[in-house]
Amino acid sequence: VAMYGKCGDMCSSEGLFTQAAFKNTSLWTAMISCYHQNGCYHEALRTFVEMQGSNVEPNAVTLMSTVCSCSRLGRLKEGKSIHGFVIRTAVDTENDLMGPALIDLYANCGKLKECHKVFEVTQDRRVVSWNLLISNYAREGMTIEAIKLFKQMLVEGIQPDSFTLSTVISACGDIGFSLLGCQIHGSILKTGFSSEFVQNSLIDMYGKCGLLGSAHMTFDDTKQRGVVTWNTLITGLLQNGKSEEAMALFRDRKSTRLNSSHKRSS
Helix, strand or coil: CHHHHHCCCHHHHHHHHHHCCCCCHHHHHHHHHHHHHCCCHHHHHHHHHHHHHCCCCCCHHHHHHHHHHHHHHCCHHHHHHHHHHHHHHCCCCCCCCHHHHHHHHHHHCCCHHHHHHHHHHCCCCCHHHHHHHHHHHHHCCCHHHHHHHHHHHHHCCCCCCHHHHHHHHHHHHHHCCHHHHHHHHHHHHHHCCCCHHHHHHHHHHHHHCCCHHHHHHHHHHCCCCCHHHHHHHHHHHHHCCCHHHHHHHHHHHHHHHHHHHHHHHC
């Protein structure tokens, strides 16, 4: 069932599941997880309800997949019901799988207070939990809170990943906090930990803060320049009234693409 689901063949997964004479927790969980992974969120919830009617007990993975489907559908009521079940039965005490799933649920439903409460009681605060909370605060315009969380994350010894860095760098650009943005950039240069995603965020931040020299330097240091990288610098130039430079960069982009096409064809 899981194999067919991972290959996107839901008909085969459903056929095997339906034909099974005995459905244990693992089989129900595999079917629910397959539905969720393939974007069939309504079917995942329906199957979970059927599982409850069959008197088979769910495990932490079952509940995590179901909560994630609730999150994608914005079904807060059902998600809160599962949260209550988790608290009553202590089903997730060992692996703490539910923390990120519940944070994502409450964040997607606009319940940042509940989101933070779950985060505070989560025992194993992995980087994914921090990322979810930081990104959702930033998305809701609570930029200062997002930056404070990032600082708290560093104090607790959690290493940020490229998603964390790009989110916080973008937040710095939104409020013109170039000092912290520059400090993060300096740390990235020292550690050598970067990605195109992070580089684009740095260019965007410098553009929003009016530091076009730094934006250009970051652009020049970016080895793999995708269309987003070019667009980010062009947008930064336009935001700062540098229309002629933006057009010149656009022409450079076009000529670069033409040269690349000629090289590939030859």
